[in-house]
Amino acid sequence: MPYEKPLPPVSPLNKPYWDAAKEKRELHLQKCRQCGHTWWPIAPICPNCHVRDYKWEKMSGKGKVNSWVVFHQRYFPGFEKEIPYNVCEIELEEGPRVMTNLVNAKNEEIHMGMPVEVVFEDITEEITLPKFQPIRK
Amino acid sequence: MASSLKDQVAVVGVGHTQYGRRLERSPFDVIAEAIQNALDDAGLRWEDLDGIASNSGSPGSADMDSVPTLLGLKVKGYWQTWSHGRYCGTALTWAALNINAGIVNYVALVHGSGGGRRDRRPQGDGGGGEAAREGGGGHAEAPEYGMTSPGAGTALATRRYFDRFGATSRQLANVAMTIRRHANLNPSALFRDRILSVEDHQTSRFICEPLHLFDYCLVTEGGTCVILTSAERAKNLKKPPVYLMGTQPIPAGRHEFIFGIPGMGIGQMENYEYRPTVDDHPVYRMAGVKHEDIDGLFTYDAFTPLIWFTLERFGFVGPGEAPAFVDDGNIALGGRLPMNTNGGLLSEVHKSGWNHQIEIVRQLRGEAGPRQIKDVEVIQWANAYGDSLIYRR
Numbered sequence: 001m002p003y004e005k006p007l008p009p010v011s012p013l014n015k016p017y018w019d020a021a022k023e024k025r026e027l028h029l030q031k032c033r034q035c036g037h038t039w040w041p042i043a044p045i046c047p048n049c050h051v052r053d054y055k056w057e058k059m060s061g062k063g064k065v066n067s068w069v070v071f072h073q074r075y076f077p078g079f080e081k082e083i084p085y086n087v088c089e090i091e092l093e094e095g096p097r098v099m100t101n102l103v104n105a106k107n108e109e110i111h112m113g114m115p116v117e118v119v120f121e122d123i124t125e126e127i128t129l130p131k132f133q134p135i136r137k
Numbered sequence: 138m139a140s141s142l143k144d145q146v147a148v149v150g151v152g153h154t155q156y157g158r159r160l161e162r163s164p165f166d167v168i169a170e171a172i173q174n175a176l177d178d179a180g181l182r183w184e185d186l187d188g189i190a191s192n193s194g195s196p197g198s199a200d201m202d203s204v205p206t207l208l209g210l211k212v213k214g215y216w217q218t219w220s221h222g223r224y225c226g227t228a229l230t231w232a233a234l235n236i237n238a239g240i241v242n243y244v245a246l247v248h249g250s251g252g253g254r255r256d257r258r259p260q261g262d263g264g265g266g267e268a269a270r271e272g273g274g275g276h277a278e279a280p281e282y283g284m285t286s287p288g289a290g291t292a293l294a295t296r297r298y299f300d301r302f303g304a305t306s307r308q309l310a311n312v313a314m315t316i317r318r319h320a321n322l323n324p325s326a327l328f329r330d331r332i333l334s335v336e337d338h339q340t341s342r343f344i345c346e347p348l349h350l351f352d353y354c355l356v357t358e359g360g361t362c363v364i365l366t367s368a369e370r371a372k373n374l375k376k377p378p379v380y381l382m383g384t385q386p387i388p389a390g391r392h393e394f395i396f397g398i399p400g401m402g403i404g405q406m407e408n409y410e411y412r413p414t415v416d417d418h419p420v421y422r423m424a425g426v427k428h429e430d431i432d433g434l435f436t437y438d439a440f441t442p443l444i445w446f447t448l449e450r451f452g453f454v455g456p457g458e459a460p461a462f463v464d465d466g467n468i469a470l471g472g473r474l475p476m477n478t479n480g481g482l483l484s485e486v487h488k489s490g491w492n493h494q495i496e497i498v499r500q501l502r503g504e505a506g507p508r509q510i511k512d513v514e515v516i517q518w519a520n521a522y523g524d525s526l527i528y529r530r
Contacts, residue, residue, distance in 0.1 A: 096405065
């Protein structure tokens with residue numbers, strides 16, 4: 001069955017992020033070699049000290065829910081069957097906040113500060129999409 | 138040397154078409170009519186216009202590359218921003234700066250939406266326009282996760298605001314109802330005949346939870362025009378000038394999120410309770426006024442929470458105090474700080490902020506009829522995303 005949702009735009013800048021998700025099933029973000037800052041969204045220079053000297057580093061993949069919404073309106077036809085679906089902003093342990101869908105969870109149980117971890121979903125042959133799920137004790 | 142814009146430029150004409158949910162008219166057509174109405178209001182002729190600008194050209198509205206040609210204008214300067222309502226004040230300031238520099242004399246600021254371009258909606262779309270912007274754009278879009286539309290960005294900020302201050306959706310109903318009552322007094326308002334209750338608001342469907350249908354503005358069509366000229370030229374025209382006293386542009390960076398205010402902890406912002414400093418709002422310094430001088434406040438109320446955020450961002454109330462301020466009737470006509478007396482984007486019409494500029498002019502001329510703010514001298518346009526204009530009569 002063809003994948004009907006929008007695909008993320010892969011660019012020369014963000015390709016290492018998508019490669020790490022697909023090949024290593026790991027969440028990699030940029031880390032500045034000068035000041036140690038880790039950031040999101042993916043950027044050409046360190047937004048803290050403006051140098052180009054960064055490396056791609058593996059994140060723990062753990063974080064907490066910083067805010068979330070539930071879509072009841074259809075905007076993208078590919079999401080229609082999942083309405084009402086959640087979109088969560090996750091604050092990673094390393095600091096940056098990323099947008100995602102929380103899976104393996106009911107919308108009603110999502111709450112501020114909910115501990116979550118990354119999981120990887122192969123959505124096409126080229127793209128593996130990081131999502132998050134609750135950390136169950 | 139720096140020279141201030143204070144009192145150098147004035148609004149001398151305003152005009153608009155009939156508004157509607159769907160008009161079978163092209164955006165060019167409604168703009169042409171709005172310009173004619175604004176020219177008549179000012180006592181000017183088409184030949185006088187030598188500048189034109191819009192915050193909402195293509196995509197989604199009339200392409201500003203075509204407007205001067207189609208309408209037979211011979212302008213020295215034209216400009217359009219990327220189609221976002223929030224650039225209304227930015228477009229007006231572009232005109233003011235060029236007039237003040239002596240480059241142009243009369244600038245028409247126009248906005249038009251109508252039939253024929255509905256397939257090109259740039260916002261909350263199915264994958265083009267807004268959603269395709271690298272880095273997420275202004276709305277924190279992430280189409281691969283179904284994250285799109287300005288309302289969703291606002292919903293994300295609202296959830297955090299609820300959590301931090303214990304504010305509720307029921308209190309947002311008070312925002313919607315206050316603005317609706319203003320619309321009920323405005324013959325131009327699309328919702329002039331519709332009464333809104335707390336129950337109507339609370340039982341309306343969710344669009345992007347926690348926001349309900351009545352937390353959202355209208356999606357509408359029609360044209361507007363606001364004409365600016367120098368204070369010197371303004372003296373000899375038909376209507377009393379409305380002077381621009383101060384401006385400030387839209388700030389940006391990792392400390393900002395356009396549907397929230399600094400400190401909310403959304404996007405990459407820090408998490409703290411924001412209290413504005415004098416340096417945060419140069420508009421007051423340029424205008425030479427203080428909060429207590431402001432007789433009316435207008436804001437880009439695309440969504441009800443933006444009214445709370447504006448009150449706090451500009452320091453009219455402290456962090457977390459806006460919901461109670463609204464509950465107590467302070468932003469209603471007759472209250473301490475009447476807001477969006479036209480009915481706003483929520484209940485008058487969505488003309489990207491231009492319907493607010495038109496109402497500000499009417500208020501300062503004393504033309505607002507049953508909505509007139511008593512003894513009004515100074516009105517501020519200020520937004521959750523941080524820009525502002527201050528006008529006086």
